[in-house]
Amino acid sequence: MIEVELAVNGERETVSVDATQTLLDVLRTKLGLTGTKIGCNQGVCGSCTVLIDGKPARSCLVLAAGCRGRAITTIEGVGTADAPSPVQQAFIEAGAVQCGYCTPGMVLAAEALLRKTKRPSVPEIREALSGNLCRCSGYTKIVDAVKLASERAAP
Amino acid sequence: MTEIASAVGLRLPRLEVREKVLGQAQYVDDMVRPRMLHGAVLGSPIPHGRIKRFDKSRALALPGVKAVIVGPELAPHHLGAFIKDETALARDKVRYIGDAVAAVAAVDLATARQALGLIDIEYEELPAVFDVEEAQKPDAPLLHEDYDKYVKVFPAEYKGRNVLSISTITEGDVDAAWAACDVIVEGEYETPGQAHAYLETNGALAEFDAAGKVTVWSCTQSVFKMQAAISEALGLPMAKIRAIATRIGGGFGGKAEPGTQIIAVALARATGRPVKVILSRDEDFTMMRVRHPAKIRVKTGAKKDGTLVARAFDATYDAGAYADESPGVMGFGMLMARGPYRVPHLKCVGRAVYTNKLRTGAFRGFGNPQTAFASEANLDDLAAKLGMDPLELRLKNAMKPGDTWVGGQKVEACGLVECLERLRKDSDWDRRRKAQAPARPGKKRGLGIACLSHISGVLATSAIVRLLEDGSFSLNTGAVDIGQGSDTTLAQICAASLRVPVERVNLVNPDTDASPYNWGTGASRVTYTVGRAVASASDAVGEQIKQRASIIFECAPGDLELRDGGMVGVKGVPGKVLPYGAVAGFSHFVAGGPIIGTTSLMFDGPGFDPKRTLLRGVPFSNLGAYVFGAQAIEVEVDELTGQVEVVEVWSAHDVGKAINPQSVEGQIQGGVVQGIGYALTESVEWDQGKVVNPSFMDYKIPGAMDVPYAIHPIIVEHPEASGPFGAKGVGEPGLVGVGPAIRNAIAHAIGARLAVMPFTPERVWTALQGRAA
Ligand code: FES
Ligand code: FES
Numbered sequence: 001m002i003e004v005e006l007a008v009n010g011e012r013e014t015v016s017v018d019a020t021q022t023l024l025d026v027l028r029t030k031l032g033l034t035g036t037k038i039g040c041n042q043g044v045c046g047s048c049t050v051l052i053d054g055k056p057a058r059s060c061l062v063l064a065a066g067c068r069g070r071a072i073t074t075i076e077g078v079g080t081a082d083a084p085s086p087v088q089q090a091f092i093e094a095g096a097v098q099c100g101y102c103t104p105g106m107v108l109a110a111e112a113l114l115r116k117t118k119r120p121s122v123p124e125i126r127e128a129l130s131g132n133l134c135r136c137s138g139y140t141k142i143v144d145a146v147k148l149a150s151e152r153a154a155p
Numbered sequence: 156m157t158e159i160a161s162a163v164g165l166r167l168p169r170l171e172v173r174e175k176v177l178g179q180a181q182y183v184d185d186m187v188r189p190r191m192l193h194g195a196v197l198g199s200p201i202p203h204g205r206i207k208r209f210d211k212s213r214a215l216a217l218p219g220v221k222a223v224i225v226g227p228e229l230a231p232h233h234l235g236a237f238i239k240d241e242t243a244l245a246r247d248k249v250r251y252i253g254d255a256v257a258a259v260a261a262v263d264l265a266t267a268r269q270a271l272g273l274i275d276i277e278y279e280e281l282p283a284v285f286d287v288e289e290a291q292k293p294d295a296p297l298l299h300e301d302y303d304k305y306v307k308v309f310p311a312e313y314k315g316r317n318v319l320s321i322s323t324i325t326e327g328d329v330d331a332a333w334a335a336c337d338v339i340v341e342g343e344y345e346t347p348g349q350a351h352a353y354l355e356t357n358g359a360l361a362e363f364d365a366a367g368k369v370t371v372w373s374c375t376q377s378v379f380k381m382q383a384a385i386s387e388a389l390g391l392p393m394a395k396i397r398a399i400a401t402r403i404g405g406g407f408g409g410k411a412e413p414g415t416q417i418i419a420v421a422l423a424r425a426t427g428r429p430v431k432v433i434l435s436r437d438e439d440f441t442m443m444r445v446r447h448p449a450k451i452r453v454k455t456g457a458k459k460d461g462t463l464v465a466r467a468f469d470a471t472y473d474a475g476a477y478a479d480e481s482p483g484v485m486g487f488g489m490l491m492a493r494g495p496y497r498v499p500h501l502k503c504v505g506r507a508v509y510t511n512k513l514r515t516g517a518f519r520g521f522g523n524p525q526t527a528f529a530s531e532a533n534l535d536d537l538a539a540k541l542g543m544d545p546l547e548l549r550l551k552n553a554m555k556p557g558d559t560w561v562g563g564q565k566v567e568a569c570g571l572v573e574c575l576e577r578l579r580k581d582s583d584w585d586r587r588r589k590a591q592a593p594a595r596p597g598k599k600r601g602l603g604i605a606c607l608s609h610i611s612g613v614l615a616t617s618a619i620v621r622l623l624e625d626g627s628f629s630l631n632t633g634a635v636d637i638g639q640g641s642d643t644t645l646a647q648i649c650a651a652s653l654r655v656p657v658e659r660v661n662l663v664n665p666d667t668d669a670s671p672y673n674w675g676t677g678a679s680r681v682t683y684t685v686g687r688a689v690a691s692a693s694d695a696v697g698e699q700i701k702q703r704a705s706i707i708f709e710c711a712p713g714d715l716e717l718r719d720g721g722m723v724g725v726k727g728v729p730g731k732v733l734p735y736g737a738v739a740g741f742s743h744f745v746a747g748g749p750i751i752g753t754t755s756l757m758f759d760g761p762g763f764d765p766k767r768t769l770l771r772g773v774p775f776s777n778l779g780a781y782v783f784g785a786q787a788i789e790v791e792v793d794e795l796t797g798q799v800e801v802v803e804v805w806s807a808h809d810v811g812k813a814i815n816p817q818s819v820e821g822q823i824q825g826g827v828v829q830g831i832g833y834a835l836t837e838s839v840e841w842d843q844g845k846v847v848n849p850s851f852m853d854y855k856i857p858g859a860m861d862v863p864y865a866i867h868p869i870i871v872e873h874p875e876a877s878g879p880f881g882a883k884g885v886g887e888p889g890l891v892g893v894g895p896a897i898r899n900a901i902a903h904a905i906g907a908r909l910a911v912m913p914f915t916p917e918r919v920w921t922a923l924q925g926r927a928a
Binding site: 028033034035037038039044045075076079080084088091092095097099102103104107122125127129131132133134136139140141142 | 402829
């Protein structure tokens with residue numbers, strides 16, 4: 001077991017982890033942050049997407065022990081019930097959520113895109129979301145949601 | 156009085172959407188209970204064999220392991236939706252690689268998984284069979300020696316080796332009719348095994364209380380089916396089983412029958428502690444179920460002018476090792492094989508056959524995507540032979556209101572013609588069929604079409620609506636929202652019936668301890684069938700509100716009306732009005748008692764007419780309301796590589812009435828994309844019975860870049876008299892016509908008439924070479 005200090009959603013947490021334990025596992029089982037989902041645990045589906053220093057990362061491929069000193073944002077750190085982020089609000093309004101299992105990862109992928117590109121085009125949005133699988137929506141309304149959020153943020 | 160819009164027809168966000176975007180939705184794997192153990196399931200390493208000996212000692216010796224259970228330790232009860240041919244854990248034989256043989260509970264998942272490798276099982280390997288034709292040969296290995304003895308819940312017909320069910324449907328006289336046809340087209344088609352690939356794998360958490368009652372949280376399409384299946388498999392009384400649905404990360408049919416619920420309960424019983432069993436992606440791919448691969452022969456005959464005369468259909472569905480929903484899937488496929496056309500002479504024969512592969516089961520479309528592919532591909536070839544426009548051929552034969560379905564049921568609401576006309580207009584069909592749209596160099600574009608039909612309906616359901624003291628309502632049906640949005644739709648139906656905004660309806664989570672009965676989420680039935688129960692229970696509440704208010708107003712109930720915003724008032728007297736809250740207070744504390752409306756119903760539509768149609772071995776006596784649609788798809792084919800790209804999709808559906816148009820669009824778009832995957836990339840591949848692509852790396856479901864952004868849902872509304880507010884289902888249809896529409900578009904683009912799905916670059920490239928030769 002190794003002691004690591006993690007900065008998750010702006011809070012410092014010290015956890016003892018196995019050398020081989022993934023960030024995904026630590027978030028879910030040690031910190032109770034179950035909003036980050038497990039779709040494959042193999043780095044393919046994007047359900048486990050979090051932001052590490054503002055960049056999207058697959059937490060099932062990242063070792064927790066390697067995250068010392070890096071800023072981690074999970075879905076729980078994006079918005080609140082009273083103040084959802086513009087991306088979250090757009091997902092609500094555009095009908096981008098069905099079963100919701102891909103949603104946390106999608107929201108974080110979209111947050112990362114909009115931090116980088118203020119007014120992404122539809123192809124840019126599809127590209128940015130291409131690593132996040134959704135089996136329910138057909139993607140159109142998810143793309144619409146990201147477009148809506150970007151239009152509101154940068155009219 | 157406030158004017159509010161009726162909740163029906165509004166594009167409302169989902170009731171539970173906030174918790175989903177915030178990451179607060181609880182799926183079963185997000186749950187933790189005090190002293191909870193983790194379970195894991197061991198699958199058979201061989202496709203067919205007899206179990207000689209179990210030895211658990213090494214596994215039990217591993218520190219942290221709390222229980223190891225094997226089949227013979229469970230009561231010998233058999234399970235199965237149609238044919239009771241399966242046990243929760245294999246007892247004496249294994250029949251596919253992945254067949255569950257043992258389960259472990261341990262302090263953590265890693266230990267449980269490690270212990271699986273320490274369970275010693277000695278097998279006597281038996282010859283195995285992987286192909287439906289081989290399996291029917293007289294000397295083929297027999298999967299189920301005791302097949303005759305199994306309990307079957309319908310009059311099954313099953314002549315032939317490893318054949319578990321044969322459905323035959325005959326109308327008119329096909330053999331005589333061929334002579335009257337000017338053109339006859341025959342074809343043979345094949346469809347792949349498709350994995351459900353819901354993003355959340357199957358899982359369950361079970362916990363016993365001191366009185367011996369078990370609570371099972373799981374991702375399931377029916378808490379009632381789970382309660383019954385657990386009882387059946389383990390011999391527990393149903394009153395000792397409480398099944399609860401958590402939030403569900405997609406189902407598509409794959410969570411209609413038990414996943415890990417029974418094993419979780421067995422482990423919890425063995426350890427006296429809560430046990431959670433969540434499958435890994437690989438395990439879900441190899442141990443659960445897939446869509447039936449099918450081989451289909453179709454022969455269709457028509458007059459010179461395109462009038463359809465006769466169709467013969469012969470289909471073999473690969474059931475895998477256990478029957479599961481196969482008799483229903485195959486039988487339903489046969490009932491859909493004619494398509495939404497007037498064809499006077501019809502003969503369909505379908506069979507489901509056991510092989511030593513993963514079992515197949517219900518999957519969005521339920522046998523219909525296979526038949527629709529064969530049927531609509533064949534029809535396009537007929538159009539080509541007749542020199543007719545494929546849309547015109549479909550229009551000419553399309554069912555219209557008053558026509559009958561196979562079996563004789565009259566169809567009164569049918570917007571198929573309108574769907575086709577909308578496709579013609581929106582896709583600019585006439586112009587683009589004549590002159591193919593310009594494509595990039597080395598590519599060819601084509602536009603294809605397919606019609607589809609389906610049902611929404613079947614079986615039993617109920618609803619309870621209760622008026623609360625403040626004038627709001629609680630709505631309880633037990634129907635599980637698997638992500639398709641039915642909670643919101645049902646709340647809208649309730650709200651509209653009682654003329655309140657949807658915020659005043661509280662939807663009770665499905666729980667066998669609290670909810671009335673609902674057979675399940677499937678058969679595109681929740682909006683239509685459960686919605687009917689909700690509307691009727693809501694109306695009953697409305698009547699009671701009037702009755703109680705009539706005591707207060709000292710008038711006849713018939714003089715009262717419900718008004719928008721949750722008021723009851725005297726007709727024609729605007730000022731004489733009471734809010735529901737006042738009526739509820741009166742009922743709870745003065746007279747009459749709480750206002751509760753209940754409805755219990757069994758789908759009661761007309762059955763099949765034996766004088767008109769000969770049906771044998773079909774496990775349904777009636778189906779539901781028929782639904783119709785048509786899909787047009789434009790593709791671009793790379794002539795060098797054979798790669799097919801879908802460029803644009805128009806998907807027109809007669810939904811009766813869209814209760815929540817945004818949700819309906821989402822169902823259509825999601826179905827279309829699952830259909831694109833089915834048509835182009837998705838195929839579960841086996842090698843000697845072993846699934847060789849059990850990961851998202853090797854089994855490719857479409858990502859955002861693999862499908863077009865332009866997927867246009869077209870909603871057509873021809874109200875269905877028996878449906879709530881005229882609505883019928885839309886859950887499955889979006890997928891059904893996509894495969895054949897893409898196939899027909901490829902034919903338009905490059906002239907190759909493909910017969911085997913998915914249309915991989917290899918297959919398309921090979922077809923392109925054939926064209927050159
Ligand atoms: S769970 Fe990490 S990519 Fe799928
Ligand atoms: S909403 Fe279900 S996987 Fe995306």
